[in-house]
Amino acid sequence: MMLIGELAQKTGLTRDTIRFYEKMGLISASDRPAGTRVYKEFSENMMERLLLIHQAKTLGFTLNEIKQLLQAWGDHSKIPKSEQVRIVERKIEEISQKRHQLAEIESYLTVKLNRLKHEINR
Numbered sequence: 001m002m003l004i005g006e007l008a009q010k011t012g013l014t015r016d017t018i019r020f021y022e023k024m025g026l027i028s029a030s031d032r033p034a035g036t037r038v039y040k041e042f043s044e045n046m047m048e049r050l051l052l053i054h055q056a057k058t059l060g061f062t063l064n065e066i067k068q069l070l071q072a073w074g075d076h077s078k079i080p081k082s083e084q085v086r087i088v089e090r091k092i093e094e095i096s097q098k099r100h101q102l103a104e105i106e107s108y109l110t111v112k113l114n115r116l117k118h119e120i121n122r
Contacts, residue, residue, distance in 0.1 A: 001030070001041040011050045018042075018050065026053055026067055060098065061091060 008015050021027050022040070027049055029040035049070070056066045068087055072079040 001032075001043060002047070004029075004040055004042065007042045007047055007050070010047055011054070013050060013054065021050065021053060021063075024063060024067060026063070026070060060094065065091065 002010070004015050004018055007013075008018055011018075018027070022029060027042070027046045029042050029046070032039045032041045053063075053066055053070075056069070057063070061069070065087065068079065069084075072084040072087070
């Protein structure tokens with residue numbers, strides 16, 4: 001178990017981001033009373049989950065999509081398998097479209113670069 005500061009340090013995320021993800025229901029913490037204060041403790045599983053969330057965001061998933069997938073793949077999922085398949089298929093299609101767009105931009109920039117180099121070498 002670890003406190004939010006240690007979790008932030010290990011994941012590279014800010015404390016505010018971790019609190020936000022907890023409020024969204026993407027991660028959970030246990031309360032640990034200490035005198036008049038209550039500290040949030042996070043398990044090692046939450047660290048792994050945060051890293052998964054961060055990676056999914058980097059790949060273009062929205063937080064709502066990530067939440068749906070985490071719920072779908074949880075032990076007590078109420079999302080039908082057909083809906084899980086639909087979510088993943090839709091994201092694969094979006095990634096494919098982005099890859100195509102990036103290839104077009106790369107092609108355009110390569111042509112532009114070659115023209116610029118040609119003009120320099122004249």
